[in-house]
């Protein structure tokens with residue numbers, strides 16, 4: 379396969395050109411001939427012009443690449459090594475929503491030929507590739523997996539907004555449905571992933587490895603959030619505690635925070651779903667999720683109590699919330715816990731002004747029904763810095779005081795100010 383790809387007798391297809399699929403497709407297209415397929419035609423039109431609709435890559439990433447951007451499934455027939463990188467979200471009940479993944483399996487299945495490879499990159503629960511996707515591939519192609527075509531799994535580990543750890547620079551786990559396919563898949567990825575590859579023992583092992591990477595992070599942050607709630611009651615600053623504890627060589631460096639986005643706060647639900655299907659009821663993972671999901675409510679309640687203590691009526695109060703994206707320096711607002719925080723405050727009739735230098739006001743209105751202010755005003759009763767965007771890093775205490783009234787409350791959730799201000803008339807709090 380590798381030789382034929384190198385000689386451009388065969389092509390790679392990437393299905394789903396989002397945060398994961400597009401950088402991967404372009405990395406492969408520097409060496410091989412690639413078909414980039416996505417069902418979203420407006421996105422395809424932008425990519426044809428060298429624009430990344432997810433705003434992660436600049437135009438230079440499209441240079442010197444051999445890639446056809448298409449929304450026509452039939453074009454997948456030209457390819458022999460298909461990589462599926464579509465979203466794997468959860469529904470309103472926190473259950474896996476496999477619709478995009480099964481839809482992509484149908485698109486590939488309809489065009490599959492003998493000798494083809496299909497590699498799944500989307501984050502799933504162990505067993506999903508073989509139990510949910512392969513039957514669709516077999517049914518639509520009339521071919522048999524293992525005999526006529528091969529399947530593999532290679533999870534993605536990119537980190538949105540991170541310009542340093544780009545796809546080629548992150549060690550990649552790969553797995554095939556048998557030893558031979560594992561080797562072939564490994565060789566193809568190794569041709570572009572400079573950081574190297576790791577051959578997992580099976581597809582299920584690779585699926586499980588990915589889902590626990592993010593679950594582990596979720597749990598570590600949940601522990602920090604639980605500590606933040608405890609220490610808040612004790613009147614101790616959590617950051618100062620973590621700094622002191624962090625002087626021990628084996629203390630793990632995690633921090634409290636709002637866990638949003640489409641990976642860390644989502645992937646544990648995939649593992650929970652599969653566990654529950656097997657009659658298990660994981661306690662630690664469930665608790666971690668609940669703690670992290672409860673944080674917006676905790677912060678909102680704390681702020682409203684503070685407003686009342688200061689003699690301010692919440693319904694007459696004006697609060698500025700800075701940042702709504704799920705993390706710093708990205709435009710992605712999916713599963714933003716800041717939106718939950720804003721809605722909680724609005725439940726208390728607080729007048730919230732929302733601002734973010736990266737988020738699109740249209741997307742925020744569409745996704746959450748929240749409007750953003752064009753300009754930051756003055757005379758706020760409180761300011762919440764919810765996301766540590768680069769643009770905010772040079773704002774100092776004088777700035778925050780200048781936009782607040784005489785009884786200022788600053789909730790610096792991510793510890794934007796390096797020093798804890800000790801001013802008497804300022805109520806400063808960080809997670």
Ligand SMILES: NC(=O)c1ccc[n+]([C@@H]2O[C@H](COP(=O)([O-])OP(=O)(O)OC[C@H]3O[C@@H](n4cnc5c(N)ncnc54)[C@H](O)[C@@H]3O)[C@@H](O)[C@H]2O)c1
Pocket residue numbers: 393394395396397398399415416417418421432463464465466477478479481482485499500501502533534535536537538640641
């Ligand atoms: N974003 C990350 O940082 C990241 C990191 C590691 C793993 N992952 C995982 O990778 C997968 C993809 O995530 P993403 O962030 O790139 O998603 P995304 O939402 O950015 O992009 C997905 C793309 O797939 C397209 N799509 C949806 N259904 C399709 C279909 N049936 N056929 C073809 N295209 C389809 C969408 O139009 C979109 O362009 C998910 O499983 C995610 O959990 C994401």
